[in-house]
Amino acid sequence: MLNLPIKKIFDKRIVCYVRRKHIWTKERHVKSPFKDVEIPDLTVSEYIWSHVHKWENKTAVVCGVTDRQYTYAQIYKQTQILGAALRKTFKVKDGDTVAVILPNVPEYPTTILGILSSGGVVTTLNPIYTSYEIQRQIKMSDAKLVFTIPEIVPVIREALEQCKANIPIIVMDLEKDRPEGTVSFKEIVGNTSIDMSVLKDVKRESEDVSFLPYSSGTTGLPKGVELTHRNLVANCVQQDTDCRMYEFTTDSHQDSVLGILPMFHSYGLSVVTLHKLSVGVKLVTLPRFKPETLVSALEKHSIDISYLAPPLLLFLGSHPQVTAKHLDRLRNVSIGAAPSPKADIEAFLRKVQRDIHVGQAYGLTETSPLATIAPLGYKNYRSVGFAIPNVELRIIDGNLNNLGPDEVGELVIKGPNIMKGYKGNPEANKQVFLEDHWFRTGDLAQISEEGVVTIADRLKELIKVNAYQVPPAELESVLKEHPDVFDAAVVPIPDSTTGQKPKAFVVLRENRNSTDKDILEFVSRRVAPYKRIKEVAFLDEIPKNPSGKILRRTLIEKYC
Template sequence: MLKITNFTNKTLKHATKGVLCVSLKKKHVWTSDNIVKSPFQDVVIPNVTVAEYVWRNLDKWPTKTAMICSVTNRQYTYEEIYKQSQVLGANLRKKFKIDNGDAVAIMLPNLPEYLTAVIGILNAGGLVTTLNPNYSAHEVQRQVSMSDTKLIFVTPEVVSTVKKALVLCKRDIPIVEVNFNGDLQEGTISFKELVEDKYVDLNILKEVKRSAEDVAFLPYSSGTTGLPKGVELTNRNIIANAEQQNKDFRFYAYTTDSHQDNLLVCLPMFHSYGLSILAVHKFSVGLKLVTLPKFHPETFVRALSKYNFNLLYLAPPIVIFLGTHPQVVSKYFEHLRCVACGAAPLPMADIERFLSKVPDNVHFSQAYGLTETGPLATAYPIGHKNYKKVGFALPNIELRVIDGNFNNVGPNKVGELLIKGPNVMKGYKENPEANKQVFVDDVWLKTGDLAEIDEFGAVTIADRLKELIKVNAFQVPPAELECVCKEHPAVYDVAVVGIPDAKSGQRPKAFIVLKENIKVSDIEILEFVAERVAPYKRIKEISFIEAIPKNPSGKILRRVLLEKYC
C-alpha cells in the first residue's frame, strides 16, 4: 500500500528533494473479486452545501486576495466576495424569484467575478449551469431549454448571441451583464448594481432549503451518441472531490498570515476541470486565483512573468505551448512547485520539453477524470515521477476494469474502466435511458475509456473507447456534428471522425454522402456548420463519398473510414 505522510508547507516545498516520506508497502489494493481500492485512507465528507463549504475558514484569510484578473488587475478579497455573493443571492431570490433548485446559467470567460456569480446563485438556492462564451445561438438555445434556465450571466460580447438564442427557444429570461467598461446594452441588468446593493434584505436567504444531496452544478457533457447531456453534480459530489485533494493529494501549501499560494486559472471555468478543481477547491483553501479571460500567447506570457505561480493545472495544448514558445523562459518557473495535466493524454516528448524549462524538484503528473466524476478520479501524489500513467484512485474511490462480458479482469489487463465513489454524478438530467447505459448496478460509472491497472493500483489509459474528438482538450462529439450536417438540405448521410492535427491534437473531418442529383461545394457545408457551432467544434475538412460504412445494426464504422481515407 502506498503511504504518504501528512506534511507542512516546508516539507511540501521540498517534497521532491526527498524530505517527503514516500514508500510502497506490500499490502495489495486488489480485492479477491478484482476490484481496486484506493491505496489511501478514506476522507470524511462534510454534510454541507458548496455555498457553506467554501466559507468554513473565511476567518483565517478574510483580507487576502481571492480573485485577480491578470489583464486588468481587477481584484477582490475573500471577505469582499463573501459579502457580494450574499447580496447577489438575496437579489436573485427577491427580485428575480430564483427558487430552490432553479437553474441559473453563467456564460462568462475567466473573470474575477465568476465565483461571485457561482456562490451567489447557490446562496439563492439555485443550481449553476455553465456555458462556453464561444457558443453559437443554437447551442445556447439548446442548453437553456434543456436546463430550464431562469436567468443568465453574460459579458457584453455575447449579449446579442444570447438574445438570439432566447428568440429561438421562445423564452424571456433576465440577462445580467457583467460590464465595467461602458453602458449596459438594452434589455440587460447590471451585475455591479446587484452585488453592491446596500438595501437588500439578507434575511430572505433564510428561506433557502438546500442539502448536500441536492444538485449544485449542471454542466453539459458530450456523450458518444446524441446531443450533450446535463451532468447532475450534487453538493456532496463537489465537496467529496475537494476533500479528496486535501490530504495525500494536496499540491497546495496551507494559507497562513505569511504565505499564500498563487494559482493561474487559465483553464475555462465553464468546464468542470476549471470550475471544480482550479476555482472552487482552491478558493475553499484560501489560494490567490489569478484569472486569464482567454488564452492568448502575449497575455499568458505576461501573467507568467508577473506572478510567482506555485501551482499550474494545465491541458495538453498549454503544456505544448509552454515547452515550445521562445518567450516562455525558465525564470518564470522559479517558484513553481506542482504541475498537473489532464483532459487528454500527453506524449512524453511534450512533457520532456516542458520539464526542461522548470526546476528539477517540480512535481509533474498526468491526472484523469471526467465531468461525471466531479471531475478528478486519479492522480499521482507528490514524490512520484511516472509520467505515462495517470496515478492512483483518490481516497473513497474504487475501480474496476471489465471485459466485453462485464467480467472484472485482473492486474495489467486492458478493459473498460469503471469508477465508484462519492464524487460520481447523481446522473444525467431527465435522461433515464442514458443513465441506464452509463451505470452498472446503479453505482459503477462506465467511463468509456480503455485502461489497465497495475498490481499497485496505478492506472494507465490504454486507448479511447469513446469516439469523442479532442480539439485542444475540448470534447467534440461526432454525433452532434453529424446532426448539424444533416440539417443541410443537400446531405443524405454523414460520418465525422477525428484526424491528427499538429496544433490542436485532433480536428473534425466529415465524410458526406449527398442526396441524389444534388451538387454542393465543401465550402458551403463548412460555412453552414460553422454558423451553428462553437469555433473549436467546426469541421475542418470534408470528403464526399458514395456510402458510409456501417455494421449490421447501423452503427458507423469510423475505424474503417480512418483506415481507408485518412
Template sequence: MSTKLLKRMLANRIRSTQCTTYSIWTSDNIVRSKFKDITLPKETLTNHIWEKLDRWADKPALICGVSNRCITYHQLMKFSKIFAAQLRNKFNISDGNVVLIMMNNIPEYAITLLGAAEAGAEVTTVNPTYTVYEVQRHIMLSDPKILIGTPDMVPLFKNALKLSKKVIPIINCSNDNSTIIDTVSFNELIEDSHVNMNVLNNVKRSAEDVVLLPYSSGTTGLPKGVELTHRSIVSNFLQQNDEHIRQYEDTTVSHQDSVLAVLPFFHLYGLAIVLLHKLSVGCKIVTLPQFQPNTFVNALEQHNISILYAAPPLVLFLGSYVGVKQHHFDSIRRIMSAAAPIPKADIENILKKGKRMEFLQGYGLTETSPLVTTFEIGYQNYTSAGLPLPNTELKVVDPNGQALSSNKIGELLIRGPQVMKGYRNNTEATKNAITEDGWFKSGDLCSINEDGYVTVIDRLKELIKVKGFQVAPAELESVIKEHPSVLDAGVIGVPDENTGERPKAFIVLKDGYTCQAQDIASFVANYVADYKRLKEVEFVERLPKSPSGKLLRRVLKENF
C-alpha cells in the same frame, strides 16, 4: 525544492513501504484507494467554501491577470450573498431553479456562481465561444430562469431567446457601469446595500441536492446535462486534500499559493479543480479571460504562480514556445495536466525549463466531479494517470463486463462519492452509464498495474478496428509526436475495403519545418506492429480541440 515538499515526499516513500503488505486489489479484481477514507460531507458547496474564511478573509481571492482588479475573500462572500438575495428578491429564483452563466474567466464569475448557489439555484455553465444555435440548444435543454453574461454575450443571448421563443431576464456582468438595453446591471445589484438579506433564510438545500449542471463535452455524442450534487462536488474537494496527494500548501498569515486560472471556468476541470476547490483552501486565483501567449507569460512572471493547471495544448505550448524561459518557472512548484494523455516527450520539454518543479497528471470526467485519480507527491512515472482518490474504487472490465486482473486492458469503471447523480431528464442514458450497484462506465480504455496506478489508453469508442485488431489512436499520436518535425498529431480510423478501417494521421508541423508524408509513415513503422502502421498522412495547420484540450476526433472524422 522546499523543505515542506521534501518532507512530504519522504513521508510518501515511508508510507509506500509500510503499505507493501496491504493489497489494494480485492479477490474480485476491484482496486481500492490506498489513501485514508474521507468522512462524506453533509454541507452545501457555499457553506464549505465559507467554512474557514476567517483564516484568510483579507487575503486576495481573485485577481484579474489583465487589469489587476482584485477581490478579497471577505468581499467575495459579501458580494455573493448580496447577489443571492437579489436573485431571490428581484428575479424570484427559488430552490432548484437553473441559472445560466456564459462568461470568460473573470473574478466576477465566482461571485455569480457562488451567489446563485447561495440562492438555492442550480448553475449551468456555457462555453463563451458558442454560436447562437448552440446557446439556443443549451437554453432549451437546461431551462434556465435567468441568463448571466458579459456585454459581448448579450447579443447572443437575445438572438438565442428569439430562436427559443422564450423570455428570460439577462444580467449584464460588466466591470464598469455601462448599461445595455433590456438587461440588468450586475454592478448595481451587488452594490445595493439595502437589499433584504432575510430572504436567504428561505433557502432549503441539502448535500443531496444538485448544485452544478454542466453538459458533457460531446466528444462521443450530443451533450447531456450532468447532475452534480453539493455532496459529490465537496467530496471531490476533500478527496484532493489528502496530505499525500494535495497540490497546494496551507494558507497562513505569511503564505498563500497563487494559481493561474487559464483553463475555462465553464468546463468542470477549470471550474471545480482550479476555481472552487482552490477557493475552499484559501488560494489566490489569477484569472485570464482567454489564452494569449503574451498575457499568459506576463501573468506567470508578475504573480509568482505556485501551481499551474494545464491541458495538453498548454503543455505543448509551455515546452515549445520560445517566449517561455526558464525564469518563468522559478516560482512554480508543480504543474498538473489532465483531460487527455500526454506524450512523455512533451512533458520532458517542460521539465528541461523548470527543473525544480514537479509534473503531475490526473484523470477525471465531468460525470465524476471531476477528479478520479492523481499522483502522489514525488511520483515521476509520467505515463500514468495516478492512483484512485480516497473512497474511490476502480475496476477494468472486458466487453462482457468481467473484471480483469492487473495490466489487462479494458473499460474503466468508477465507484465513489464523486460520481454524478445522473443525466438530466435522460433516464435511459443514466441507466446505460451507471450500473445498479453504482459503477460509472467511463467509456475509457485503461489498465491498472499491481500497485494501483492507472494508465489511460484511449476512448473506447474511438478505437480503430484493423482486420479485427484494435488500434488505439492515442498510441499512434504519441509515437508521431516523437518525430522532430511534428508539433501535434491526431489519428482516426477511416473506411478501408480490405481491412475494415485504416489509421490516418493529421499532422501539424513545427514552424520552419518541412516533412513528407512517407517520412512520418516510415518513422512510425519502426515503433508499431504492421496492423498499426499509418496508411495515410495529411498535413494541416491546426487540429480541432475541445476547450479542455481534448482532441476532437469526431470532428476530424466529420471533416474527412
C-alpha cells in the same frame, strides 16, 4: 516504478504514500492507496465559506490582465447580496437553473457561489458558443436567467429568440456599459441595503443538484450532468489528503494558482476554482489564452501551482518568451483533460531548469471531475497515478467480467464524486451505470499490481480538439440539417496543432451539388470554432453495421 510504501522529501515537505495491505480485493476491485476521508454534510457554498475567517483579508481572485481583484471577505459579501437579489428580485426558487456564459473573469466565483446561495443550480456554457448551441442548452436546462458579458449579449438574444425564451440577462458591466434592456451586475452586488433575511428561506441539502454542466458522456449529443453538492464537496476533500498539491494558507503564506483553464469546464470549475477557494489559495484568472497575456501574467504574478491541458504545457515548454524566470516559484503542475506526451513533459522540465512536480491526472465531468492523480514526486509520466481517496476502480471486459492487474479493459469507477446522473435521460443513465452506482467511463485502461492507472485508449468516439470534447453525433446532426445532405459521418483525423480535428463524410441527396466549401460554411455558422469541421469528403454510402451504427473505424482505415 514507485515502490510503496515510501517517504520522500519533496520541496520542503514530507510526502507520504500510504499503501493499503491489499489494493486489489478478492473481487478484483482496486482500492485507493490513500486513506479515506470523511465527507462533510454541507452544500458547496457552505463548505467553501466554512473556513473563510482564516483568510478573509487575503486576495481570493485577481485578473491577470486588468489586475481587478477581490478579497475573500469581499467575495463572500457579494455572494450573499447576489443570492438575496436572485431570490427576492428575480424570484429564483430552490432548484431553479441559472445559466452562466462567461470567460474567466474575477466575478465568476461571485456569480456561481451567489447562484448557489440563492438555492439555484448553475449550468455553465462556453462563451464562444453560437446562438444555436446556447439556445439548445437554455432549453434543455430550463434556465431562468443568464449571466454574461456585454460582448456576448447579441448572441444570447438571438438564442433566446430561437428557443422562444424571455428571461433576464445580467451583464458584467465593471469596465463596459451594459446593453440596453439588460441588468447591471455592478448595481446588484453594490446594493448593500438589500434584505438578506430572504436567504433563510433557502433549503438545499448535500444530495441536491448544484451544477448542471453539459457533456457528451460516453457518446452522442450533450447531456446535462447532475453534480450534487456532495459530489463537489467530496472532490474538494479528496484533494486535501495525500493528494494535496498546495501549501496551507497561513498569515505569512498564500499559494497562487493559474486560472487559465476555462471555468465553464469541470476541470477549471471544480479543481482550479471551487477547491482552491475552499483552502484560501489566490486565483489568477485569464479570460482566454493569448500568448502575450499569459506571459505578462506570469511576469506580474508568482504562480505556485498550475493545472494545465496538454496544449498549454506544450506552449510553456516551447514558447521562446517563456523563460525559467517566469516559472521560478512554480512547484506543482498537474495535467488533465487529455494525455500529455512524455516528450512534452520533459521539454517543459528543461525549460524550468529545476526538479518540480509534473504529474498527469484523470477524470471526467461525470466524476466531478477528478478520479485519479499522480502524487507529489511520482515520475511515471505515462500513467495518471492512483485512485484518489474514497474511490474504487474496476477493469471490465465486454461481458462485464472484472479483469486483473495489467489487463486492458474498460475503466469503471465508484465513489462519492460520481454524478447523480444525466438529467431527464434514463436511457443514457442505463448505459453508463452498472449495479451499485458503478460508472462506466468508456475509456480503456489497465491497472498495475500497485494500483497505478494507465489509460490505454478511448472507447468513446469523442474527438479531442485542444482537449475540448467534440462529439461526432452533434456534428452529424448539424450536417443533416443542410438541405442537400442525405447522410453524414464524422471522424477524428490527426492535426499537428490541435491533436485531432473533425473530418466529415457526406452523402448528398440525389441531384444536389453542394461543394465542400458550402458544407464547411454551413456547419461553421452553427458551432463553436473548436468544433468546426476541417475537411469534407463525399461518398455514395456511409458504412454501417446491421443495427445502423456508423462504422467510423472503417472510414478511418479506408479514407484517412
